[in-house]
Structures are given as C-alpha cells and as structure tokens.
Amino acid sequence: MASGSGSLMWFRKGLRIHDNPALQYAAEGTKFLYPVFVIDPHYMEPDKNAFSLGSARAGLNRINFLLESLADLDSSLKKLGSRLLVLKGEPSEVLIRCLKEWEVEKLCFEYDTEPYYQALDFKVKNYASTAGIEVFSPVSHTLFNPTDIIQKNGGRPPLSYQSFVKLAGQPSSPLSHTLSSLPLVGDVGSCVISEVPTIKELGYVDIGQDECSPFRGGESEALKRLNEIKNDKEWVATFEKPKGNPSAFLRPATTVLSPYLKFGCISCRFFYQCLQDVYKNVKRHTSPPVSLLGQLLWRDFFYTVAFGTPNFDQMRGNRICKQIPWNDDDELLTAWRDARTGYPWIDAIMVQLRKWGWMHHLARHSVACFLTRGDLFVHWEKGRDVFERLLIDSDWAINNGNWLWLSCSSFFYQYNRIYSPISFGKKYDPNGDYIRHFLPILKDMPREYIYEPWTAPLSIQTKAKCIIGRDYPKPVVLHDSASKECRRKMAEAYALNKDSNGMVSEEDIRNLRRKLKEDPEQEAKNKRIR
DNA sequence: GAAGGGTTGGAGAA
DNA sequence: TTCTCCAACCCTTC
Structure with missing residues (x-):
C-alpha cells in the first residue's frame, strides 16, 4: 500500500x-x-x-x-x-x-x-x-480562487458584483499543453470496477425522447457547441444578457453551456480565452456585466460569495439573507411545481423545466419571482429545491445565489419590480407560441386570450377545446391583488430587518407572520391607532 | 449623511 | 424604440 x-x-x-x-x-x-x-x-x-x-x-x-x-x-x-x-x-x-x-x-x-x-x-x-x-x-472549476478573493477583501466575500470585479483582476490562463497519451491503468486488485452504466442499468425505464432534455452531455458536445458559438462572431460580440428572449426555444437565446460548465465538460478558463479571441477580431463588442464574458464573472462572483458565507443555502443563520416570513403553503408550492398555477406563461416554463431540465434565465426569473415575492410568497428554499433537482445545470452556488437574488433576500432589493405572469412573456411572444408548444392543451386558444385564458368567453373556450377550470386550471391567485399583498409583506419584512439590525429572531418572524395574516384594512386601522 | 449606481419591471407617453 | 414615473430598496463611496 x-x-x-x-x-x-x-x-x-x-x-x-x-x-x-x-x-x-x-x-x-x-x-x-x-x-x-x-x-x-x-x-x-x-x-x-x-x-x-x-x-x-x-x-x-x-x-x-x-x-x-x-x-x-x-x-x-x-x-x-x-x-x-x-x-x-x-x-x-x-x-x-x-x-x-x-x-x-x-x-x-x-x-x-x-x-x-x-x-x-x-x-x-x-x-x-x-x-x-x-x-x-x-x-480549475472557476476563473479565480475564491479563497484568494476573500482574503484580499479582509476575510469576507465581496457582496456586490462591482466590488468583486475590482478585487478579481485577471483570471488564470488555461493549460496550453494537450495530452497525447496517458499512462496504463494499474492492477485494480479486488476492487469491483464497471463500465459507465446506462440509464437502464441504473434501474430506470426509458422515457420517450419527447419527454426528455434535448441537450446531450459530455466534453465533445460542449466543445462542438463552443465552436459553433465562436464561429458566430456577431452573436458573441452583441450578446447582452438582459436582452435575451426567454420564449425562444427552437434556438435558445443563450449559449446553453451552463450544464457543461456545471459538470466541467468545458473549462471556464478556455471559454474565457475563446471569448477574448473573438473580441479581438471584431470592431466593437458588449462588455461585462451584460456580455458573455460578464456571465463568467458572475459565475465566479456567486462561487466566491457562496464559499465565504456560512449557511448560504438557507435563510436562517445566513448573515447576508433578509429574514422574511414566507408562507408555508404546500398547495401553492405544488401548483407551481407541477405547472398548475393557471398562468400559462408560468406553467409553460415549469413544463420546460420538467421536460428539458433547462430554460432561459429570464424564464427562471419569471417563475422564481412568481413563487416568492411576486405572487405566492412561498419560501425561496422550496423553489430552490425544485430547481436543484430538475435543472441539468443546477449548480449549488449559482442556484442558491439566484434564488436569494430573485426573492430579494440578498444582492437585489428592489422588491417593487415584479415580473408580471401575463405581460412579461407577452412582450416577447405575443402569439404565445412558447405556451402552445409546452402546454398543448392551450394550442388552439386565440392569441388575445392565450396569456389569460380564464378571461375567454365560454364559447371561445369550447371552440379551443379547453374549458378553464376543467381542462386547464383557473389562476391560483389574482396577480393584481396578490402582488400588491406581496409588496406590503416585503415592506414590513424589510422594516423589521432594518429595525433589528440584522438580528431577527425566530420569534420576530413568527410575530410578523401573525401580523401579516391580519386583514389589511384592520392593519391600516392599526396603523392609524398607533 | 448624501449622492450615485444597480446585468434582466410595468405602464404609459413621445 | 426610448423616455419617465412609479415608490423607494440596498450597497458603496465620498
């Protein structure tokens, strides 16, 4: 030995x-x-x-x-x-x-x-x-060593993208050497060795191709995808993350390299170098944080904060996370998870998640906002769990970081900015082609009702062979009133966090939850009395 | 303490 | 397509 x-x-x-x-x-x-x-x-x-x-x-x-x-x-x-x-x-x-x-x-x-x-x-x-x-x-999984950055910042991770970039400097270069052969495998003794199992050998039944992800794993596939991206210089040079179209599914608006980066099928350092090569050969290009290169920096940002923050993946005991009295409502959670919210835009995204294990980042934003601070007020940890399980690219640091972001628990705090489950998708896809594809039950709904099918007259529903409440659910909440209520709760929760100076106890949360359950009118009266 | 900035809101006007 | 307002958040910097 x-x-x-x-x-x-x-x-x-x-x-x-x-x-x-x-x-x-x-x-x-x-x-x-x-x-x-x-x-x-x-x-x-x-x-x-x-x-x-x-x-x-x-x-x-x-x-x-x-x-x-x-x-x-x-x-x-x-x-x-x-x-x-x-x-x-x-x-x-x-x-x-x-x-x-x-x-x-x-x-x-x-x-x-x-x-x-x-x-x-x-x-x-x-x-x-x-x-x-x-x-x-x-x-070698990240561009920078998170330990170095935390050390440079005096032992704590930087909490904003800008301060992270200032500390980060230049990333390390990929290895230039290519392996041409490897040493032989030695004697394995009594250890039981197998080939890479198939999905069936692991005990799963084959599911139809229709029902599963169109993205194939592996380094070869990743390099092929990267090569195609590199060849489309114009696309790389003009890429602006916030401007992508979440409803594009035949040709996704992003690189879909995330699952390959997650498993390390592709090196982020090599990807970084390729992007710089493209930038060198074009007249003008977009810049971080919105450019493609910026996305790699964001990835490292989340890795660094996640590594340097105890209990990063939960609300309690997480010093960068706002303490918010989220609902513990399993019915709303499962309606969201199982694509039964009655909002076609939200449900179509959740179907894409279930079938493909991938959806556009703005689609992720839309459903994450809806579940948490936008409409249902369900705990971000619950949504995080669903994403963590179903995404092919689910990455501990990035998934948790984004749920903290979208729920306005950390990094991002403008809780008045809520994605509408109706108009946000409509802006990109007025005809609802994305919805029709992932929710075929609605495929014959006329375009003026596709985002709000419960408003369609019964005659139209009948003609579209989709009766709302029978073939497709009615909305679980009314967005206008639910989002107003969420804003009110967020304001109260933020005030509590401010007053307590980051030391919100379990009891404070319980008290606030009780207070928020009161009738808003009564609440207004209470305020006047006070 | 004030000012400036913040990858990705919505609605309405110009 | 780009602007302002909405109502007002936080962090960073000075």
Whole structure:
C-alpha cells in the first residue's frame, strides 16, 4: 500500500481532458494512472418517493446528462490509452479503499468549494496524509480562487458584483499543453470496477425522447457547441444578457453551456480565452456585466460569495439573507411545481423545466419571482429545491445565489419590480407560441386570450377545446391583488430587518407572520391607532 | 449623511 | 424604440 508508483485521478466535476490540471499532474512521471469516478447510489439510483423521475437528489435528465458526460470521458480516455474506472458506493469509503489497495503515491482531484465536497475531501485528504500519499487539488472549476478573493477583501466575500470585479483582476490562463497519451491503468486488485452504466442499468425505464432534455452531455458536445458559438462572431460580440428572449426555444437565446460548465465538460478558463479571441477580431463588442464574458464573472462572483458565507443555502443563520416570513403553503408550492398555477406563461416554463431540465434565465426569473415575492410568497428554499433537482445545470452556488437574488433576500432589493405572469412573456411572444408548444392543451386558444385564458368567453373556450377550470386550471391567485399583498409583506419584512439590525429572531418572524395574516384594512386601522 | 449606481419591471407617453 | 414615473430598496463611496 501507499508509496507505490501510481497516481489516482479522482473525477467528480471537471469531466474533461482539456485544461485539466489535476489530470495532467496525475499523468506526469507515473507508471500507472487510475482514472476513477465513484457513483454514489444516493445520487444516481431511483427513488420512488421523489416528486419526479430520478434519484433522491437528482432528476432523471441530470442523471442522464452525467452518464453521457462520463461515457464521453471514458471514450476520450480510451483514445489516450486509458479508461474510466467506475466504482460504486459512498465516495469517501470507496476512495479510501482504492488508496489502500492500489499502489498510489499521488492523489489528484479538482478543488471544489461546495460544502458537500469540502466535507468529503476533508475525509479523503486526511486519510491520504496519514498514509503518506501526496494530494494535488488545484482550482480549475472557476476563473479565480475564491479563497484568494476573500482574503484580499479582509476575510469576507465581496457582496456586490462591482466590488468583486475590482478585487478579481485577471483570471488564470488555461493549460496550453494537450495530452497525447496517458499512462496504463494499474492492477485494480479486488476492487469491483464497471463500465459507465446506462440509464437502464441504473434501474430506470426509458422515457420517450419527447419527454426528455434535448441537450446531450459530455466534453465533445460542449466543445462542438463552443465552436459553433465562436464561429458566430456577431452573436458573441452583441450578446447582452438582459436582452435575451426567454420564449425562444427552437434556438435558445443563450449559449446553453451552463450544464457543461456545471459538470466541467468545458473549462471556464478556455471559454474565457475563446471569448477574448473573438473580441479581438471584431470592431466593437458588449462588455461585462451584460456580455458573455460578464456571465463568467458572475459565475465566479456567486462561487466566491457562496464559499465565504456560512449557511448560504438557507435563510436562517445566513448573515447576508433578509429574514422574511414566507408562507408555508404546500398547495401553492405544488401548483407551481407541477405547472398548475393557471398562468400559462408560468406553467409553460415549469413544463420546460420538467421536460428539458433547462430554460432561459429570464424564464427562471419569471417563475422564481412568481413563487416568492411576486405572487405566492412561498419560501425561496422550496423553489430552490425544485430547481436543484430538475435543472441539468443546477449548480449549488449559482442556484442558491439566484434564488436569494430573485426573492430579494440578498444582492437585489428592489422588491417593487415584479415580473408580471401575463405581460412579461407577452412582450416577447405575443402569439404565445412558447405556451402552445409546452402546454398543448392551450394550442388552439386565440392569441388575445392565450396569456389569460380564464378571461375567454365560454364559447371561445369550447371552440379551443379547453374549458378553464376543467381542462386547464383557473389562476391560483389574482396577480393584481396578490402582488400588491406581496409588496406590503416585503415592506414590513424589510422594516423589521432594518429595525433589528440584522438580528431577527425566530420569534420576530413568527410575530410578523401573525401580523401579516391580519386583514389589511384592520392593519391600516392599526396603523392609524398607533 | 448624501449622492450615485444597480446585468434582466410595468405602464404609459413621445 | 426610448423616455419617465412609479415608490423607494440596498450597497458603496465620498
């Protein structure tokens, strides 16, 4: 054991050959290389109790995307004279067993800032150091090292994009070296190794192509997509994030590189370099924060804040999160989750999420605002959970960061700016083609009623073969009054947070919740009495 | 303490 | 398509 002549490359994210410093270091000066991926059954195997097909932690689309990424990685490794060794079990136990059994002197894996990996890596590193195994764990999932930025800022993460950019400076460059071959895989002893499983082998039944994500996983697919983007210089040069069209689904208005960045099928540093190359060759181009390059900076911003903020993924105990007395209403939550709000724009987006595991960022904004501060006043953590499960690109730092943003709990505070579940979508897609595609029950509804079908006369509903209240639900809330009510609640909650100077107790929240439940008219009277 | 700025609101006017 | 107003938030900087 230990002090052998092999290297173990532990893949988790970073599922790529290009710009992979951990892989490159693992392959250097070693006789044997063990490229390992551990399948955690909890993450991958079916859970019948979950609200959608998938495991306890991930929806089927993301599991499938991961399997495709692994198969692509395996195929690339094979071309280089190696292969992916797939093992099953609790990752730290499996890893430590491999380290014990194989002759390994170097353990290499990409550094990861997520709490899950921090805890996991702590256990594995601990064992490696007692066994005298060298550990190499470089930062290559982000452009910058979040630890450095937090240190530069005096130990706390910067809380605005602008202050982050000032601290960040220039990102590190991708590796220029391309691997042409890899060392042989060593003897695996008694460890049970398998090929990358298929979705069926994991215990899932095949679902129709119609019902699943059109985006295929893997480094090859990612590089192909990046290449197409690079070739469309005009598109790259004029990209402005807030101006994208959320209803475009035949040709999405963004790069759809997010799932590939999430799993590290593509290197963000390589992507950054490609964008700079395009910018160099055009007369003028957009700039951060709205440009494509800006999107990579936003990604690093969220990674940095998430890493430096204890309890980033919850309201309680999170010092940058406003304490707000959200409703605990399961009926409203499931109506939203299952695309039954009665607002076609909202429901179509939720269907796209369920089927594709991806939707445009403004569509995400629209439904996140609707669930939380805009209409339903349901806790952002509940919406976060749904996104985390169903998105193929769900990324711990970015998903939580955006829910904090959209719910006006952190980063963004203009709670009066509410997305309308009717006019926002109509602005981009007056005919409702997006709705007709994802909610075919409404496909024959005339365009003047497609965003508000409950206002259509019964004769029109009959003709469209869609009776509201029978074939498609009535709205769960009335947007005009619900959004007004939400504004009132947000104002009250903000006032409480201000008065308490960031020290809002559980009891304060309970009291405010009780107060907000009172009749608004009574509330007005109360104010006058006071 | 005031002023300026904030990737992505809506509605109505020009 | 671009503007102002709505009502007024926060953080950063000075």
